[in-house]
Amino acid sequence: MPKISRKADHMPASPIRKLVPFAEQAKKTGVKIYHLNIGQPDIETPSTMLDAIKNSDIKVLEYSHSAGFESYRTKLAEYYKSFRINVEATDIIITTGGSEAISIAMMTCFDPGDELIIPEPFYANYNGFSCAADLVIKPVRSFIETGFALPPIAEFEKLITPKTKGIMICNPGNPTGYLYSREELELLKDLVKKHDLYLLSDEVYREFCYDGKEYVSVMHLEGIDNNVILLDSISKRYSACGARIGALISKNKAFMSAALKFAQARLSPPTFGQIGGEAALKTPKSYFEKVSREYVSRRDFVVEALNKIDGVFCPKPSGAFYCIARLPIDHADSFCQWLLEKFSFQGRTVMLAPATGFYSTPGAGTDEVRIAYVLNLEDLKQAMICLDEALKVYPGRKLKATSAIRQL
Numbered sequence: 001m002p003k004i005s006r007k008a009d010h011m012p013a014s015p016i017r018k019l020v021p022f023a024e025q026a027k028k029t030g031v032k033i034y035h036l037n038i039g040q041p042d043i044e045t046p047s048t049m050l051d052a053i054k055n056s057d058i059k060v061l062e063y064s065h066s067a068g069f070e071s072y073r074t075k076l077a078e079y080y081k082s083f084r085i086n087v088e089a090t091d092i093i094i095t096t097g098g099s100e101a102i103s104i105a106m107m108t109c110f111d112p113g114d115e116l117i118i119p120e121p122f123y124a125n126y127n128g129f130s131c132a133a134d135l136v137i138k139p140v141r142s143f144i145e146t147g148f149a150l151p152p153i154a155e156f157e158k159l160i161t162p163k164t165k166g167i168m169i170c171n172p173g174n175p176t177g178y179l180y181s182r183e184e185l186e187l188l189k190d191l192v193k194k195h196d197l198y199l200l201s202d203e204v205y206r207e208f209c210y211d212g213k214e215y216v217s218v219m220h221l222e223g224i225d226n227n228v229i230l231l232d233s234i235s236k237r238y239s240a241c242g243a244r245i246g247a248l249i250s251k252n253k254a255f256m257s258a259a260l261k262f263a264q265a266r267l268s269p270p271t272f273g274q275i276g277g278e279a280a281l282k283t284p285k286s287y288f289e290k291v292s293r294e295y296v297s298r299r300d301f302v303v304e305a306l307n308k309i310d311g312v313f314c315p316k317p318s319g320a321f322y323c324i325a326r327l328p329i330d331h332a333d334s335f336c337q338w339l340l341e342k343f344s345f346q347g348r349t350v351m352l353a354p355a356t357g358f359y360s361t362p363g364a365g366t367d368e369v370r371i372a373y374v375l376n377l378e379d380l381k382q383a384m385i386c387l388d389e390a391l392k393v394y395p396g397r398k399l400k401a402t403s404a405i406r407q408l
Contacts, residue, residue: 007134012127015357022340023351031344034375034383037336037351039174039322041374043239043291052279053272064268067260068094068247072278076247079281083206085219085230091251093259094269094277098204098233098246099125105229105248106133108259109198114165116200119151121324121358121365123174123202138164139360144326144368147315148176150184153191166198167191172205172215175358175370176324177299177317179209182216189221197227204233204246205320207288210296213318225251234273236320237288238280245273295321298373298380305384306371309391311398314371324355324368330396331366332356338394345389348382367398 016038023033067073073089080087095101102125110116112134118126120139130137138159142148156167167188172179192199201218209215218228230249235241250256299316303323306314311328329335332354339349355368373380391397 007131011131012124012357014128015124016353018357019336019340019351022337026340026344026349030347032348033340034348034350034379034386036371036373036375036383037353039236039372039374040241041236041239041321042376043294043374045239046280046283046287048282049238049240049243049276049280053276056272056275058271061271064271064274066093066264066266066268068092068269069274069278072274075278075281080219080249083215083217085217085249087219087249087251091249091256093248093256093263094274095246095248095263096266096269096273097244098202098231098235099129100266100269101231101233101246101248102126102129102200102202103132104259104262105200105231106130106135107262108255109200109229110135110165113163115159115161115163116166116168117156117159117164118168118360119148120360121148121175121355121368121370122168122360123170124357126168127360135165136163137360141361141364142176142178144313144315144324147317148173148178148324150180150187153187156188156191160195164195164197166200168200168202169218170202170205171218172203172209172317172319173322174202174205174320175322175353175355177320177322179213179318180216182214182220185216185218185221188218189224192224192227198229199224199227200229200231202231204231204236207237208292208295208321209319210292210299211318215319219249226255227252229255234277234280238277238283239291240276240280243273243276244270245277295373298375298377299323301377302371302373302380302384305381306387309384309388311391321374322370322372324358324370326368327391328398329367329391329394330398332369333366334396335394336369338396339390343390343393345386348386350383350386350390352387 073092115136117138140151233246303316314325336354353370355365359365
């Protein structure tokens with residue numbers, strides 16, 4: 001039998017989706033599962049978007065331009081300008097989800113063996129995209145004690161070698177919910193200029209910044225236009241994950257010209273997704289204000305509930321709809337599987353994402369989980385009750401040092 005490629009063998013499984021078989025089996029036994037493992041919002045998709053797709057009078061479903069509909073890119077440029085991101089339609093390539101934007105960016109920027117520095121924990125699929133593009137991720141560690149703030153620039157400097165070609169961030173962050181400040185981004189800008197690196201920024205959660213904190217894009221940074229690549233998606237801001245529409249944005253003409261060749265190779269992005277995405281630009285501001293208030297209330301409840309559980313610590317995120325919590329457990333992978341295989345409370349359990357899959361450093365994140373607060377408040381309340389009860393009986397629960405001493 002022919003062997004699969006080394007690349008396929010090394011391709012990491014999704015830490016978010018690999019527990020699905022256990023969840024499916026639990027459901028077959030009648031257990032209700034609260035899904036906090038994946039960033040799939042329960043917020044309704046705007047009617048402007050859905051109506052445009054439903055009312056389309058297309059007679060032939062043709063290819064679009066490889067860069068996407070010009071009308072969509074023109075209107076999308078105006079959307080970005082509302083965030084003081086001054087780009088034109090020619091600076092935008094529409095992609096099949098944010099995933100393809102990341103993939104094309106990596107293939108365009110890096111040669112096999114080149115190195116990309118990313119603060120960890122980071123979106124797990126960056127590992128997969130980098131594997132497919134044959135580049136090497138060099139993680140720089142951020143810590144839960146600081147809320148996952150940007151690591152000191154000196155830590156980035158330590159990792160720079162002749163093979164280093166770029167830095168990548170997610171802002172606001174998945175999986176941490178951390179929102180980088182202007183001061184932190186200015187430090188990155190200086191480092192990028194000093195070493196002439198690419199700066200890739202995944203900013204799909206820009207609509208979700210809380211507590212009056214400022215969203216700062218890498219495209220707001222002066223003097224590095226040719227270094228900056230912005231990665232985007234409509235999945236989260238319109239609760240339209242299934243539309244599979246993203247965008248790759250840069251003022252670097254050479255980069256955009258090269259990236260278009262990869263876009264041409266896959267022919268064109270989805271037509272109906274683009275129709276919906278273009279119509280969604282008419283979504284009123286009131287929609288986002290309502291959604292933001294809802295996420296703030298969910299965040300506040302979840303973070304407070306987590307920190308009330310004995311042995312649990314969770315910093316308060318300022319963006320996106322995720323948080324990472326440290327739990328008193330032996331190993332996150334074992335605990336998350338145990339929740340689905342062997343635990344239920346009143347016929348219910350909770351599905352979490354082990355944080356180990358969001359780190360590139362071996363052994364990191366073993367006592368952390370990512371929680372997506374994408375369910376309504378009542379479901380979140382029940383989920384937190386399940387988690388509290390689970391930690392009381394989990395066989396691999398870590399004892400506090402003081403408790404261990406008393407037992408000696």
